Amino acid sequence: MLKRTALYDLQQALNARFVDFGGWELPLHFGSQLEEHHSVRKQMGLFDVSHMGVFDIAGQDAALFLRTLLANDVARLRPKQALYSCLLNETGGILDDLIVYQRDSHQYRVVVNASTLTRDWEWFQANAPQSVHLTQMTERVLLALQGPAAFSVLSGLFDHTTAQALTALSPFTFLECGADFIARTGYTGEDGLEMILTPDRGRALWQALIEKGVAPCGLGARDTLRLEAGFNLYGSDMTENTMPAESNVAWTVSNKDPARDFIGKRALADAKTTHRLTGLVMLTPGVLRHGQAVLSASGQPVGEITSGTFSPTLQHAIALARLNTTHATPNTPLWVDRRGEQLPVYVVRPPFVRHGAKVFELTTPSAD
Structure with missing residues (x-):
């Protein structure tokens, strides 16, 4: 049986056409993939990306663990900052691409792809020392509000101070307000926000944004938008059999600290592209x-x-x-x-x- 997000019934009421996406029943579109694409490019659109995985990493050695696990270096981060990285195997192949967020010096959050969630979780667990505590968020809604007008609808959804703070976010920074976790990131090539919310809060925010006239968007528009933006799709443009240099993401491999050893480093050094x-x-x-x-x-x-x-x-x-x-x-x-x-x-x-x-x-x- 296909898994469903907490927004399934709300999307069904909007006449979503659902498809099987990696074991999830997700909207392909809400009537017109083309109109949804143009809505995001010209105004804004709303995506349900709750199928993606969320891991929390905590402990005194959390940073050291991630500096070993990821090809990019979390030492570059300060609290409330995020970075994009590849997760590599010992041969330098890409197990996944992800975003890691530093909540404070000993707490991080990672968002991974749905298709690799189980494998990623097992990889994190297998490599984590006992001093690091891993938690997988299972009850959550992930929303992506994307487009040049995305910040124009925040008033009324958040209090004045929070709305101002969200508008002031720089790319790849985030804000935590209560249980709301909101970052200025995206997968469309447009400005916008990605949000990790409780199920009740996610449902309420989805409905409020739709009532404000934001276009609901499905997987079809998400794919054409990300491809126009030159963003890779895991499983197609990069796999465990391709290295970062072969996948246009060599820039995510940090060798600034020569003393840092990360999984796959030696294989990358020996590889000929x-x-x-x-x-x-x-x-x-x-x-x-x-x-x-x-x-x-x-x-x-x-x-x-x-x-x-x-x-x-x-x-x-x-x-x-x-x-x-x-x-x-x-x-x-x-x-x-x-x-x-x-x-x-x-x-x-x-x-x-x-x-x-x-x-x-x-x-x-x-x-x-």
């Missing part, structure tokens, strides 16, 4: 899809698309693809095989869209 994740654009009609082969001008395979879609903002196809490094230079013309038909594409450096506008550069206007 032959493939790199980068962007593709196709200016001719059509859609790029996961699994399509990418070919050189001579017809030789040089990589594969890991995520692809038609960009509602740009009005043409975009994709992330893992390519041979010799063919991953921006503006390189390549071809994608679609059932024997070769479609012209060009390499670009992601992201494709940020804050509603095109951000990549392409000097070659059309295919030869």
Whole structure:
């Protein structure tokens, strides 16, 4: 039986079309994926992401534990700050990507992907010393309020002081107000907030935001928005068989402190990168899809698309693809095989869209 979030009945009342997403019955859309996408780019939208996992880490050695477990370094954090990191195995493969929040010097919170939650939890438990206490939050609602107008609706939902404090948050910082945990983070390429709430509070806030005219959004819009923003999807764009340098997230590996040893560090140091994740654009009609082969001008395979879609903002196809490094230079013309038909594409450096506008550069206007 599929799992449901605490908002299922409220979404059902909004005529959500549900799909199976990793064992969860989640909204694909609420009538129009395209309208939901544009709502987030132009105004704002509301997502239920309660399927994601939340771990709390506490104890005198919490920071030391996370400095060993994660490729990024939590020593960079101060209380009420967050950072993005990969969780690696001993061979340098990516077990998951996550966000870690420092609540105080001995308490942290981590949000992980739903598809890897069980494995992540077991990995955390297997590597944690006895001096570190781990707790998995099971009763919670996670909301993502995203879009350029997201902060305009806070008045009335929070008291004046809290609303002002939320508006003043910098990216990758957060506020705790009672049981509300609210961060200025997101997965859309737009400004906004992500919130971890009790079930009752989450239901009340969902209803209040919908009553204020915020568009409910599903998995479909979330995927096209994140792909336009150049954000990886775990399981497609990176897996336990790919390293950060192969997945366009090498920047999340911190080697600033040479004395710090983290899981996967030695494997990364010994690795030679032959493939790199980068962007593709196709200016001719059509859609790029996961699994399509990418070919050189001579017809030789040089990589594969890991995520692809038609960009509602740009009005043409975009994709992330893992390519041979010799063919991953921006503006390189390549071809994608679609059932024997070769479609012209060009390499670009992601992201494709940020804050509603095109951000990549392409000097070659059309295919030869």
